[in-house]
Amino acid sequence: MTHSKTIFTALVFAALALYPVFTGSYGVDLVTKIMIYAIFALSLELLVGATGLICFGQAAFFGIGAYAAVLLSPEGSAPSLLWLLPACVLASAAYALAVGALSLRTKGAYFIMVTLAFAQMAYYMVHDTPLGGGTDGIYLTMKPVLGSLLDLDKSTTLYGFTLLMLAGVFGFLALLGRSTFGRALAGIRVNEQRMRATGFSTYPYKLAAFTISGGIAGLAGFLFAVKDGFVNPEMMSWHLSGAVLIMIILGGLGHLRGALLGAFAFALLQEFFKSEAVFGDFAKHWHLGLGLSIIASVVFLPRGLVGLPGQLKVRLMGRNSLPEVRREAV
């Protein structure tokens, strides 16, 4: 990362850390939700942006993390974060490992469809069986705690914890991206055939990325279940898989900042178009406004929000700036 990008990211995290001081419970709750989406978006960015694998079933891993949080919690006592969190991440990662092992044998559009199919299987697993309470979902009665240190029932505590997790995931993926593993993933994205000819067995690399991604999505699902105290099958629906895909496209593929920005942009647009104060009765048709604005952003921001400064630069300083390919070079 260059200087300006590091500074930008640091500023975003600083602003997030200070935010609860200036806002009420509604704001804290909203931004907690957005940060959870950001973790979720980061998980998909590892697949789509970094490795070039377009997964259309990411919600399954999110949902499994969430359901695991509820199903594994003992009745009547608050579970410890120490084991519940890793258990939820592992549950999602395990499903991702199984799904990845099979779906990574396909490519392109087939991969998209196979990941969708596996996500739908998970969806109907909780939708149509008593295991997950069917369509009604189930409640998480006691929020997890860490001894007497942390009680995630408190919204500011949960906010802080989510921010910490977001920073951790961001940092982890940033390190991963510049490591030899990350460089190999980038090579697979750009030219997998060449990677194989050079001596990389690409399948284990892709499977590892898929599993890690599933685990991170599970972390996001866990946090979501804790925040809402409730899970239902909609958390595994393909709508959510699509929404998180839109988030990273909106933010700008291939950049961790993109996933972060995309999650915020998507959620804030949604809030905006849902707002009756702005749109009055029309607010119930918020899907229309959201959809149109996403189409507009894809047309006018082909490189996502991350590409906006570059686009402005070209607009202001003319096309003398570097060719497309140069800016992406690493």
Place this chain on the structure above:
Amino acid sequence: MKPSDISLGVLPATSPALSAVPATPAVPSASAIPAASALPAAPDILLRGHDITRRWGGLVALDGVSLALERGTVHAVIGTNGAGKSTLINILSGEIPPSSGRVELLGQDVTGCTQPKRARLGLGRSYQRNTIYPTFTVFENCRLAAQAATQQPWQWWRSAQHCEASMSAARQAASRAGLNELLDRPAGLLSHGQKRQLEIAMCLATAPQVLLLDEPLAGMGAEETERMLALLAELKTGHAILLVEHDMDAVFRIAECITVMVNGTVIASDTPDGIRNSPQVRAAYLGDH
């Protein structure tokens, strides 16, 4: 037994008439072999294709082709379009499996090995069409190739820039291929000839013993061709090179051995002089050249 075997016969690798094993190879004295790869029987043969056949449905793309690549030599494969040259390279490198036949790399049967495995054992290849990583810099193209030898994917916290082995291998390969001035240039912005050089550099970065080069001179200008030929001549020492090429002048200048293919079969395999004077080859391929 396959019908194809009747026409060519199942040849022992040493059969003088049709096998592609050069009769009198001009091996430079510099081709000392590291002990690790020394073979008891035929120490200089690094890659051997044995009776390779490949069918696509009813079409026989390769029909009982045998050839051997020797350290310190350039072995050219020529033939018209559709003669099976690229299929041969793809089978030798492990990109596609043969229908029958055997591939031996450094004396080891690798017919069942995947392409990445063969690459790690020391088989490098370049492609007919440029298959570089266009958005990466020239240096990163080479470094990533070199990383194949020291992958260590579990060291996720360590920056690839600190992977000394791949960094130095990349620097060496780039400098050998004459790309020193261009290390920070995104590969997509190189000229066509420079991209071909980069293909070779990426090949070299993996420290291969055998190089399979698919038309490295394609689309090159005269000057670029000369530079590439000089590079190939230099690489000959210590490597076994398979060269598929359409530029006949270049082939006859640089190759120690030439195999001529027509319709998936080998019709002749000899020294350049032998090929030039072969009536079969004249009839089938060279015309009245």
